[in-house]
Amino acid sequence: MFKLLKRLLVALVLGLALYSLLGFIVLPEVGQRLINQQLAHYTSLPAHLKKIQLNPFTLELSLHEFRLGTEDKPQLSFECFYTQLDWRSLWLGRIQVRSLSLEKPFVQIQLDPKGQLNAQSWFKLPPSDPSSKSSGLPLSIHIEHIALVNGHAQFEDLGPKEAVRLNYDQINLSARDFSTQENAIAELLLSLNNAQTQQQQLSWKGQVKLDPLLVNGQLKLEALELNNLRPYIQQAAPLVVEQGQLNLSSQVQLSLPASGLQLLLDDLSLDTKALRINAPDKRPLIRLEQLSLAKTSVNLAEQRLQIGKIHSQKLETWLAREADGELDWQKLFSNNSTTKSNPAQTKAPANKSSATEKPWQLQIATIQLRNYQIHAADRQPKEAVQLEVGPLNLDVSQIDTQSKRPLQFELNTGLGSKGRLKAQGQFNLATLAAQVQVNTQDVDLRLAQSYLSPLAQVELHSGLLNTTLDVAVTQIQPLALHVTGQAEITQWHLLDARRKQELIKWQRLHIAGIDYRHEQSLNIQRISLVQPYTRFVINPDLSSNFSTLLVKQTPEPTKKVPVQAAPKSINATKPMGIRIGSIQIINGSGYFADLSLKPDFATSIQTLSGDIGTLDNQSTRPAKVVIRGKVDRYSPLSIEGTLTPFDPLQNLDITTRFKQVEMTTLTPYSGKLAGYRIRKGRLDLDLHYRIQGKRLKAENQVVIHQLQLGERVDSDAAADLPIRLAIALLKDSSGTIHLDLPIEGNLEDPSFSIMPLLGKTLGNMLSKAVQAPFSLLGSLMDFGGADPNKIPFNAGQTELSTEAKTTLNALAKALKDRPDLMLEVEGASSPTLDGPSLAQQKLEQAYRALWYQKLQSKGERLPSSPDKLQISDQAKASLLEELYPIRLKQQPPNAWKSLSAQERQTQLQQAVLKSWNQDQASMRQLSQARAQTIKDYLVQQGGINNIRIYLVDSNLSASSENNTVASTLYLAGQ
Known part of the structure; x- marks a missing residue:
């Protein structure tokens, strides 16, 4: 028995020794050699495993220092692979592993230009046998x-x-408790750092289940530099990401039930910072400080994307329409699409989505955009238009692509340097219906200059738009649009670009009670026009200043287009209804000049105010017209009556009256048509025009008071008639001429009945030849020793001196005592005395006018008149360089370039002054202004009725005495 035990013990010891020898020494050594031999056979790169360690008692296995690739450039390696198998695997029926670890693994993944992965060439694996079948039993591992x-x-x-x-x-x-068994759940932690920044960039904390597949956990992506992905972005879109950082965090749940893949991202947040995107040509496209998404979820199974809040601030972008009319962004992406796509390689999709496929649902609780800036440009006009939009703030809420509930939005942004735009309302994504309140304030209309220039030679120096509108869209096809509210344009100032003269201006155009229904009706409650002004000039060639401003358009070549049937319109047979409740004109004015006459004719209209009644193209009821004003300050003008505005040739009844018009302003016309200047006279016109069914019946009553002709004027157009005799015959005993000039005829027939007019005129002249006596005008007065015959004025001035006011006060008292006396005022000017002073005044006025225009072009707030501006001497020197070519129609001589700045300025100033020194028009204006000053003083200070004071034609070559020029006064009986 002892020997048996001894033998068993020896066998056990020898067995353990042999097991230990095999486990600790033989198997690791043999295993290392076999592995390296197999690596050499099945790998295309050098591969080596340095050491294997095995503990046969604890079942621990370690593989040390594995490398695939060269020693200096490995592509796959690790420092240590360690695993420990549990002895319980023998009776549990599964592979039970206590621990599995991999220390310092390294992998280098590379894709070549053809898209081949380097890992595909690492191993030379034998082809698989298609006849071999797997048992189908899953391997159980824990x-x-x-x-x-x-x-x-x-x-x-x-x-x-x-x-x-x-x-x-x-x-x-x-990972803990990783198992392939059904419903086994493993805890998984993952993190990785960016090697450049040494900051954690990706982390995962959650659970993993393999049977059935379930992944559930928290994913975080931090400080991802988007410029590292720039090549991929450029492949998808023509955008160069120069800078940008992305942060992402989400709760992830991924599963694969029998119904298909299910993915749920919950509590997702995304944050992008410091984003800089350029175009491929390095021009800037986007600068974004921050964009964040919070409280977001994505449900793949339900096809729903829910975003709690989108917040973005300080985005700056550039947008332009190119000369060909295409947006630069559009062109950028179209070029990229053309470059990337290959029609030959394009294949139709294998499966077309069903028309009944459930669409994705997008829900966004709120969107907040703050401090956006858009640099917009339009390069299609000859002069590019630049528009700065911002700072732009936008709030949007309640976005749901599958809900009938409308989203709410509010927009607040700047337009240009001073303009503002506010819009708020709601928009229904399902029906595309919208209700919006739009308010604009001080929008600079000078942006329209580039669009006006190709059509007319005008300069829009100022104009501000203000609106308060409610816009409603109830459907798109056909468009149902309803706009209500009010609008106004203030400080409108349009100039003649060639002559640098005012053309049309007004202080305020207000349109109240706007009600527009697309293709149905336009209703306006009231239009108010405050301080309108128009300048109309007939040129020497009989063209007008308006007609010469139009730019001739080159007609485009016609293209043959196939004839198509015109689309049917709901309102094709019924024109859109237009109704304007009333039009109000407040304190209007105008200027009219006829340069075809010698001397030039010019007059002005002031204080023009009135109302025009309801204008309605759906009604035959005529509109009432009441307009009143004054010609040259003291002559009343009235226009009263009714008209059918949209078809005036069917129904019109208008009476126009001019009272006490000074006929001296008509001297250019009398000189051309009658051959005589007008020395004195006043004109009353009563013009009554009636049109019924395109048939005109006019009653023109002309009354001329105290008409006196001046000297004869040579004129080829003058009528060969004894004008002075005719006037004398037509005057009644009080010196008044009455003319009735009826006109009647069909407007569609160019021939009118003129014989009754001539017959009545000749009859009146024959009857007056017998009845009208000659009367002499003149009277002698006692003014208590005062002599009112001459009223002196200083050189170039129109102000009255103290002595002149004393004289006029005495004259006013005499006129009040003798109400039958009339006064005639002859303005006077002297070229030798007034010329230099007047030229200096003209130069100062030109300085202020040009400086006013420059400030106006910069959008500066200005006084109501250029006369209120103060200009420095330095600014005048600069302005003088611009005035010289405008005034003299030539550039300064080249010899002046060598002069000093002061000498050159002196030469320029003297040349400009000389051009005004003998200006006849300026002399006449000065003379008339002096006569008007005397009349104004007697009317306003002396209390004399303006009807008793006549302005006679001016003396432009008066002599001077004591450095003054005297205007002459004449007395006449009524």
Whole structure:
């Protein structure tokens, strides 16, 4: 028995020794050699495993220092692979592993330009046998702990134009209770760092189940530099990401039930910072400070994307319409699409989605955009238009693509340097219906200059738009649009670009009670026009200043287009209804000049105010017209009556009256048509025009008071008639001429009945030849020793001196005592005395006018008149360089370039002054202004009725005495 025990003990010891020898020494050594031999046979790169350690008692296995690739450039390696098998695997019926770890693994993944992965060439595996069948029994494995420690991965993609290189280290993974058994759940932790920044960039904490598949946990992506992915972005879109950082966090749940893949991202947040995107030509496209998404969820099974809040601030972008009319962004992406796509390789999709496929649902609780800035440009006009939009703030809420509930939005942004735009309302994504309140304030309309220039030679110096509108869209096809509210344009100032003269201006155009229904009706409650002004000039060639401003358009070549049937319109047979409740004109004015006459004719209209009644193209009821104003300050003008605005040739009844018009302003016309200047006279016109069914019946009553002709004027157009005799015959005993000039005829027939007019005129002249006596005008007065015959004025001035006011006060008292006396005022000017002073005044006025225009073009707030501006001497020197070519129609002599700045300025100033020194028009204006000053003083200070004071034609060559020029006064009986 003892020997048996002894033998068993020896056998056991020998067995243990042999087991130990095999486990600790033989198997690791043999295993290492076999593995290296197999690696040499099945790998295309050098491969080596340095050491294997095995503990046959604890079932621990360690593989040390594995390397695939050269020693200096390995592509796959690890420092140590460790695993420990549990003895319980023998009776549990599964592989039970206590621990499995991999220390310092390294992998280098590379994609070549053809998209081939380098890992595909690492191993030379034998082809699989298709006849072999797997048993189908899943391998049951349970690993109590898995660890990957201090891993390192390098990724390089050589496919894009610019290679992509990513480098991550400190890759750590930890898993507990990993099992292939059904419903077994493992806890999994993963983290990796960016090798460049040494900051954690990706982390995962959650659970994993293999049967059935379930992944549930928290995913975090931090400080991802988007410029590292720039080549991929450029492949998808023509955008160059220069800078940008992305942070992402989400709760992830992934499962694969029998119904299909299910993915749920919950509590997702995304944050992008410091984003800089350029175009391929390096021009800036987007600058974004921050964009964040919070409280977001994605449900793949329900096809629903829910976003709690989108917040973005300080985005700056550039947008332009190119000369060909295409947006630069549109052209950028279309070029990229053309470059990338290959029609030959394009294939039709294998499966077309069903028309009944459930669409994705997008829900967004709130969107907040703050301090956006858009640099917009339109390069299609000859002069590019620049528009700055911002700072732009936008709030949107309640977005749901599958709900009938409308979203709410509010927009507040700047337009240009001073304009503002506010819009708020709601929009229904399902029906595309919208209700919006739009308010604009001080929108600079000078942006329209580039669009006006190709059509007319005008300069829009100022104009501000203000609106308060409610816009409603109830459907798109056909468009149902309803706009209500009010709008106004203030400080409108349009200039003649060639002559630098005012053309049309107003202080305020207000349109109240707007009600527009698309293609149905336009109703306006009231239009108010405050301080409108129009300048109309007839040129020497009989063209007008308006007609010469139009730019001749080159007609485009006609293209043959196939004839198509016109689309049917709901309102094709019924024109859109237009109704304007009333039009109000407040304190209007105008200027009219006829340069075809010698001398030039000019007059002005002031204080023009009135109302025009309801204008309605759906009604035959005529509109009432009441307009009143004054011609040359003291002559009343009235227009009253009714008209059918949209068809005035069917129904019109208008009476126009001019009272006490000074006929001296008509001297240019009398000189051309009658051959005589007008020395004195006043005109009353009563014009009554009636149109019924395109038939005109006009009653024109002309009354001329105290008409006196001046000297004869040579004129080829003058009528060969004894004008002075005719006037004398037509005057009644009080010196008044009455003319009735009826006109009657069909407007569609150019021939009118003029014989009754001539017959009545000749009859009146014959009857007056017998009845009208000659009367002499004149009277002598006693003014108590005062002599009112001459009223002196200083050189170039229109102000009255103290002595002149004393004289006029005495004259006013005499006129009040003798109400039958009339006063005639003859303005006077002297070229030798007034010329230099007047030229200096003209120069100062030109300085202020030009400086006013420059400030106006910069959008500066200005006084109501250029006369209120103060200009420095330095600014005048600069302005003088611009005035010289405008005034003299030539450039300064080249010899002046060698002069000093002061000498050159002196020469320029003397030349400009000389051009005004003998200006006849200026002399006449000065003379008339002096006569008007005397009349104003007697009317306003002396209390004399303006009807008793006549302005006679001016004396432009008066002599001077004591450095003054005297205007002459004449007395006449009524």
